[in-house]
Amino acid sequence: MTSISTHDLILSSARTLIVSGGYNGFSYADIATVVGIRKASIHHHFPTKAELVRSLVAGYRKEAEAGLGALEGAVADPADRLRAYVGYWQRCIADASAPFCICALLASEMPALPEEVGAEVRAHFRTLAAWLRTALEQGAGQGRFRLERDAASEAEGFMATIHGAMLSARAYGDAACFDTITDSLLDRLTARP
Amino acid sequence: MTSISTHDLILSSARTLIVSGGYNGFSYADIATVVGIRKASIHHHFPTKAELVRSLVAGYRKEAEAGLGALEGAVADPADRLRAYVGYWQRCIADASAPFCICALLASEMPALPEEVGAEVRAHFRTLAAWLRTALEQGAGQGRFRLERDAASEAEGFMATIHGAMLSARAYGDAACFDTITDSLLDRLTARP
DNA sequence: CTACGTCTACCTTCTGGTAGGTAGATCGTC
DNA sequence: GACGATCTACCTACCAGAAGGTAGACGTAG
Numbered sequence: 107m108t109s110i111s112t113h114d115l116i117l118s119s120a121r122t123l124i125v126s127g128g129y130n131g132f133s134y135a136d137i138a139t140v141v142g143i144r145k146a147s148i149h150h151h152f153p154t155k156a157e158l159v160r161s162l163v164a165g166y167r168k169e170a171e172a173g174l175g176a177l178e179g180a181v182a183d184p185a186d187r188l189r190a191y192v193g194y195w196q197r198c199i200a201d202a203s204a205p206f207c208i209c210a211l212l213a214s215e216m217p218a219l220p221e222e223v224g225a226e227v228r229a230h231f232r233t234l235a236a237w238l239r240t241a242l243e244q245g246a247g248q249g250r251f252r253l254e255r256d257a258a259s260e261a262e263g264f265m266a267t268i269h270g271a272m273l274s275a276r277a278y279g280d281a282a283c284f285d286t287i288t289d290s291l292l293d294r295l296t297a298r299p
Numbered sequence: 300m301t302s303i304s305t306h307d308l309i310l311s312s313a314r315t316l317i318v319s320g321g322y323n324g325f326s327y328a329d330i331a332t333v334v335g336i337r338k339a340s341i342h343h344h345f346p347t348k349a350e351l352v353r354s355l356v357a358g359y360r361k362e363a364e365a366g367l368g369a370l371e372g373a374v375a376d377p378a379d380r381l382r383a384y385v386g387y388w389q390r391c392i393a394d395a396s397a398p399f400c401i402c403a404l405l406a407s408e409m410p411a412l413p414e415e416v417g418a419e420v421r422a423h424f425r426t427l428a429a430w431l432r433t434a435l436e437q438g439a440g441q442g443r444f445r446l447e448r449d450a451a452s453e454a455e456g457f458m459a460t461i462h463g464a465m466l467s468a469r470a471y472g473d474a475a476c477f478d479t480i481t482d483s484l485l486d487r488l489t490a491r492p
Numbered sequence: 493c494t495a496c497g498t499c500t501a502c503c504t505t506c507t508g509g510t511a512g513g514t515a516g517a518t519c520g521t522c
Numbered sequence: 523g524a525c526g527a528t529c530t531a532c533c534t535a536c537c538a539g540a541a542g543g544t545a546g547a548c549g550t551a552g
């Protein structure tokens with residue numbers, strides 16, 4: 107049994123911490139406590155906080171791209187694909203394992219973020235929007251969706267609603283709120299014209 | 300000419316600061332610099348940071364309720380009313396005067412917020428959702444809107460999309476992104492069945 | 493005289509970050 | 523196989539500055 111490297115333990119605990127309070131909501135001391143090493147040892151793995159978070163978001167993006175890519179390969183029907191994507195977040199929020207997209211969270215703090223981190227966040231938004239656009243285009247081509255605008259705009263609207271639903275679930279402290287909003291988002295798309 | 304009270308100067312500078320970086324993104328020192336007084340003097344007006352922010356959000360809520368109420372009285376057509384609401388934010392974002400709803404921003408940091416502040420944020424979400432619901436119900440009653448779900452769910456979806464659009468505009472650094480998303484949100488509602 | 497608003501001066505704790513050192517694994521070289 | 527040299531991952535100890543907050547003095551307006 108191979109134990110997880112300290113490097114990865116730092117990243118994963120930072121991820122958990124950042125999900126709950128954003129960039130300025132956690133410190134090296136917090137991570138040190140969780141991982142069980144000293145503050146200074148974190149600097150051995152990540153020289154600065156900005157670099158730690160940049161690296162964390164880069165890893166998150168890679169995971170997301172892999173996940174979205176896998177979904178594209180595994181689920182042929184665009185409607186089911188979008189349902190699978192939304193379902194993923196419904197589960198994350200319901201079991202509170204990771205109840206917020208770190209990029210959505212960091213986006214709200216954009217003006218206060220180190221530039222390197224901001225760039226990663228921006229890139230994630232572009233990736234996700236492009237993936238959604240592809241699904242919408244395919245669905246429209248198959249006569250499966252009725253789009254009222256170009257696919258790119260619809261994709262931005264879809265993404266915004268998902269992120270806003272995360273915000274509402276958090277504000278109300280009610281996971282079901284996310285489901286209500288996203289279910290009707292999906293229904294609207296797949297309803298016959 | 301009556302000069303603005305220090306009390307209000309503190310609140311308004313705190314509002315500007317919080318819009319850009321959230322609860323942990325500003326300090327008493329930051330406010331002191333902007334207002335031109337010493338840190339300690341702020342404590343004379345607001346004993347703790349939590350109380351300052353709670354009071355700030357409470358004031359924001361009051362303003363919002365007044366503004367929404369006035370809109371309800373002044374604009375009879377529910378579609379125009381929603382358009383006016385969205386237009387307000389389009390202008391705020393375009394001129395960068397206050398490019399984010401502080402309650403939406405604080406909602407993302409909910410788990411890290413003092414309880415008193417969290418309660419105010421939650422209350423704002425409820426107020427706004429209720430106002431939107433009324434507009435949607437009126438529009439549906441007049442046959443002006445086609446709703447695919449109950450008005451309450453549609454209102455939550457509407458609010459989520461607005462908040463998500465703010466997030467996207469920030470992530471991309473592109474105010475026009477907010478307009479694209481919200482315009483199609485309004486169009487969809489008012490389009491004939 | 494009093495109440496208020498502001499000040500200086502200070503406190504404690506936390507912040508991200510640095511300096512320098514140590515135990516153990518891995519290395520090339522004889 | 524034995525040798526030192528280097529590398530890795532961690533440590534203790536420290537730093538300067540910022541955080542939120544307190545105590546008490548001072549001046550001014552009513």
